[in-house]
Amino acid sequence: MxxxxxxxxxxxxxxxxxxxxxxxxxxxxxxxxxxxxxxxxxxxxxxxxxxxxxxxxxxxxxxxxxxxxxxxxxxxxxxxxxxxxxxxxxxxxxxxxxxxxxxxxxxxxxxxxxxxxxxxxxxxxxxxGDCSRCGRPHAGASDGPLVHPAASPAPKRTRKAVYLLMCGLLPWAGLKTIWTLGGDALGVSADDWQRTTSFGASGPSKAAASVGIDVTVLAAMAGGFLLLGLLYAWGQVFPRWTLIMSGRRVPRLLPLIPAWLTGIPLTMYGAVLIVMAPLMAVGVLPEIKPSGPFTTSSGITWFVEFGGLAFGGLGFGLVVAARSYAARTRPVCASAMATNRPE
Structure with missing residues (x-):
């Protein structure tokens, strides 16, 4: 409805x-x-x-x-x-x-x-013919209590894949950090970058930039924290440092909803940029004309590629980690457990 x-x-x-x-x-x-x-x-x-x-x-x-x-x-x-x-x-x-x-x-x-x-x-x-609630085939009612699996980390292969995808953030985050710390890269000076990005920026953005931290890098770090929660057991049971929540089961949708909502759009956006930059470099797509703070088309092309690797890597990493988390935390109807229990 x-x-x-x-x-x-x-x-x-x-x-x-x-x-x-x-x-x-x-x-x-x-x-x-x-x-x-x-x-x-x-x-x-x-x-x-x-x-x-x-x-x-x-x-x-x-x-x-x-x-x-x-x-x-x-x-x-x-x-x-x-x-x-x-x-x-x-x-x-x-x-x-x-x-x-x-x-x-x-x-x-x-x-x-x-x-x-x-x-x-x-x-x-x-x-x-599966249960519409838990997704498992079983006899009996599907409105009874649910049995949640024990907390467990993602398989080693999944963790390696996510870590590899997260490496796509390094060129982009490094570039932003160079500019916020006063260095020059891709033909863009730190002064020009800060002058352009500070126009219309909010107080928090300016405060972060003043200590050499780009606000989008902070957002990526928040995404990395979410990724770790999806990969390890502390994302399923609140750890000790959460104080009064310590030891309680994490609501399953609490990390999954932001992971899906950010992971899927970032994956699509990053994939477009990753494909677009090489096509611009070889002339299949028209080059982007340089405009402040960029002084060359090649600089913009590299920046587009770095952005694609960052957004695509983070987004696809979230999708992979969320898929593993969803599978590891999916509850099962108690009646299904009773049906599948060996005699």
Missing amino acids: AAALWGLLYAAVEVTWAAVGITVPWKEHASYAPAVQLLLAALAVLAGGACLASTRTLAMPGRAAVATALIVTIPVFVVGTNGLPMYFVTLVTLSGIDSATGLAQVLLNTVGAALVLLVGLSYRRRLR
Whole structure:
């Protein structure tokens, strides 16, 4: 029902924006065309209707139609979450929001993607004959108590993969640190960089820069902390330094929600930058003309590549770690434990 209501709300907002002519940016210097907004409204209604139909007993054609609608619409709204981490950073650092409608669009897409994904997962489980609650096949009720697994770290292979992905942050973070500490790199002087980035910056951003710390590096460090929690047992049971929370089980969605909401958009954004920079370097895509503080196109190209490695590495690392965390912490219905217990 929640997904169906979201679909109606989303469609009403998009149709209103298109009819009134309100500008809704989807990237810098580019906005949604009214026709695209109307198409998104139609897809939201389709997704909401499919979610509502998924709760009913359907014949084979109906099940196929619902599955097709979910498969088609989910990627659209997942892609629409791109930009959520950037808005988050600007809000936390009090840097101001460039576009209220742009933020509203991203939030609507994020809520919709989450709801439709959850419905799709539940629907897939029912089609397979699994419990829609815990995802395991078992007899008996699915509304009884849940059994949570013991805390455990991620497999060694998963940890190595995440650490390797996190190495993508090093060139970008090093570059930002050089500039904030007064050094020059990529043809950009520290003075020019600080002069450009300090324009319109908030108090917290300026305070961090004054001690040589770029605020986006701080955001990346917060992402790294989240990653460690997803990889190790202290992310499942509050450690001693959390004082009154020590020893209690961490709510499963507490780390998973921010991991998915930031990891997926960062992965998509980083992948675009990683591919775009080499194509600009070889002339397949036009070079970006240098503008302050950059003095050369090659400097901008390298900066784009470093940003792609950083955002893509952090985002994909969060996705990999979250997937492992979700598998390791997934509770099971008590009736499933009883069903699978050996005689």
